Amino acid sequence: MNTVKKSILALAVLSIPATSMALPSLREDCSFGSTVNTGGADVMFSQNCKTAYVAPPDLGTASLGGYVETQGISFCSNLDYAKSEFDSSQTRSKVWREKAFQLQLDGEPLVDAKIQSNVELTALKAQIDYWQYGVFKQSYEMALLEYTNRFSAYSGCLRGGAMSAQECLDARYATEDAYYEAKRIYDDYRSANNISLYKIDRLVAEIDGLEEQIFEIDERVMRYETYADNIEQRAKENYIELATMYGANTKIIYQLDYDAHVESIRRLNTNIPQLTSWRPMPLVAAEFVLNMSPAYASTGDSALNNITPIHSVTLPRQLISYKPKGFDNLYENYNGEEKSTEEGAYMNNINPNDVDALVYGSFGSSSASIATNLHGACKLKNDGVTESELAAKMDTYIQPSLRLQWLIEVPFGYEAKYKAHSIISRMTSNKSSGFLFWKKRKSSFHEWTKNTQDFEVNFINPPFSEYWDEDMKATVKEAIMRRIAFGVMDSVYPRITAAPLNDAEHQAWSDAAKQVGCSFGPWGCAIGWVVGTLDNRRNYSRFYSDKSRFYTERSNEITYIPKDKYLTFKAN
Numbered sequence: 001m002n003t004v005k006k007s008i009l010a011l012a013v014l015s016i017p018a019t020s021m022a023l024p025s026l027r028e029d030c031s032f033g034s035t036v037n038t039g040g041a042d043v044m045f046s047q048n049c050k051t052a053y054v055a056p057p058d059l060g061t062a063s064l065g066g067y068v069e070t071q072g073i074s075f076c077s078n079l080d081y082a083k084s085e086f087d088s089s090q091t092r093s094k095v096w097r098e099k100a101f102q103l104q105l106d107g108e109p110l111v112d113a114k115i116q117s118n119v120e121l122t123a124l125k126a127q128i129d130y131w132q133y134g135v136f137k138q139s140y141e142m143a144l145l146e147y148t149n150r151f152s153a154y155s156g157c158l159r160g161g162a163m164s165a166q167e168c169l170d171a172r173y174a175t176e177d178a179y180y181e182a183k184r185i186y187d188d189y190r191s192a193n194n195i196s197l198y199k200i201d202r203l204v205a206e207i208d209g210l211e212e213q214i215f216e217i218d219e220r221v222m223r224y225e226t227y228a229d230n231i232e233q234r235a236k237e238n239y240i241e242l243a244t245m246y247g248a249n250t251k252i253i254y255q256l257d258y259d260a261h262v263e264s265i266r267r268l269n270t271n272i273p274q275l276t277s278w279r280p281m282p283l284v285a286a287e288f289v290l291n292m293s294p295a296y297a298s299t300g301d302s303a304l305n306n307i308t309p310i311h312s313v314t315l316p317r318q319l320i321s322y323k324p325k326g327f328d329n330l331y332e333n334y335n336g337e338e339k340s341t342e343e344g345a346y347m348n349n350i351n352p353n354d355v356d357a358l359v360y361g362s363f364g365s366s367s368a369s370i371a372t373n374l375h376g377a378c379k380l381k382n383d384g385v386t387e388s389e390l391a392a393k394m395d396t397y398i399q400p401s402l403r404l405q406w407l408i409e410v411p412f413g414y415e416a417k418y419k420a421h422s423i424i425s426r427m428t429s430n431k432s433s434g435f436l437f438w439k440k441r442k443s444s445f446h447e448w449t450k451n452t453q454d455f456e457v458n459f460i461n462p463p464f465s466e467y468w469d470e471d472m473k474a475t476v477k478e479a480i481m482r483r484i485a486f487g488v489m490d491s492v493y494p495r496i497t498a499a500p501l502n503d504a505e506h507q508a509w510s511d512a513a514k515q516v517g518c519s520f521g522p523w524g525c526a527i528g529w530v531v532g533t534l535d536n537r538r539n540y541s542r543f544y545s546d547k548s549r550f551y552t553e554r555s556n557e558i559t560y561i562p563k564d565k566y567l568t569f570k571a572n
Helices: 071-127 130-148 150-160 165-192 194-243 258-267 352-358 374-382 387-392 420-424 442-450 470-490 504-515 534-544
Strands: 005-007 043-045 051-054 059-069 246-255 277-280 283-292 310-314 365-373 398-410 413-418 427-430 435-438 455-460 495-497 526-530 551-555 559-571
Touching: 051 258, 059 387, 059 398, 071 130, 071 194, 071 246, 071 374, 130 150, 130 165, 150 165, 165 194, 194 374, 246 374, 246 398, 258 277, 365 374, 413 420, 413 470, 420 470, 455 470, 470 559
Parallel strands: 051 277, 059 559
Antiparallel strands: 005 283, 043 051, 059 246, 246 365, 283 398, 310 365, 398 559, 413 455, 413 551, 427 435, 435 526, 495 526
């Protein structure tokens, strides 16, 4: 999988009046006397049906503002040599791995022989009730020890004075009788099972010898594997050190023409006077995702495929977007016990009067300075890609995309009651990858929330209006539940996000992301969470062990639902 560079994108924005701003709603029943011509765009309406909000276009344009190689490009030949050395190390390490594999094959007959000997040993022990032999042997050895020390014990008894001389003598005779009886029973058992006991001793010695041989083989296999790893690691580190050197500077200018897109939709609907305003979606967050095309991001070797060709991305200024405080602040117990030092949750702790401060405007154009390392720059140089060719087919080599997020306003509050333990229990671990995923797809998760007492959402003062029907409320409820579920998991593990790239692997990730509710994820598409660190396990245990605890989340007046859209750019 190719590593993806992400940065918060600097945006050229329009000024927004300081007056309170209306937001898009989920209304679909606005009546205008004629059908709204959306031109294929996603359009939403305000609660009073007077403002239309147009979603961003699917595609923007990108143009090359310059491509300058640095002095580091002179090390391309060194990088090629390092790659050949790495390839050679693969060959050398393969020799050691094949030796290790052959040793393992040679050891298989020994393992089989050990297994067979253990089977025979178990059968023999069962035939003669071998457990009794252990009891008889232990009794005999203990009696022998007392028998050996009988005279010293007798002398001590006489000196002690607690017993008479006759009593001390009787105790010595009892010790001797016990010894003779234990020896008789032990000898009788050995005599009756002499052949089987001999075979058992022989099998035990044989198994011990096999275990020593197997252990020696395992030790050699580990040494050979270590030799192979060390050979590869040295060559890999040398390649990575060169591959990540600063190689070239690229400036890319991105143009979305969002406002022009909105204006074009408005012109299609000049016959609808009820819509007094056409606006872009009220954006609250933007995330820039950049990668080189898979052909230029891949080394052709899986051991090096985690190297990204992007050295760094520099933006004119950093967008300060609203970010969730996180589920770690939501510790209010439903029975009144307060474990939180701060109120609030993701979008729902926003004061409606503060929404204007979060909404920053419309995306117009922006630029990014991209520094490629030698891993990326040398590929372009070796393939003879000129600056003019790069400019004309830039999207063939560099694949930028943008995630924009806006708010949808729901005119009533809610109270959610849920068990974090139950949410975590809906996850399943893929041990081979170290990831957690939903046990079932999006629809199944929603069905669970509708039929469990461990997760409830009740609306506060919903409007008595026909257009806020049950389907609308179900949509809002599902969004709230999914966001809370994401919040619980985000508090335990870091999230895996899916980048909308063109290669098959990332496309599969993106498809999987849609199944778990990409549209309402606080940070965009999520398909799982990375597991494994000690802190993660502590957070996990905190929720999972406290199975009876309910948590609450409340918004009194207005609920804000985040909505995301991913879009890409083509060469201009």
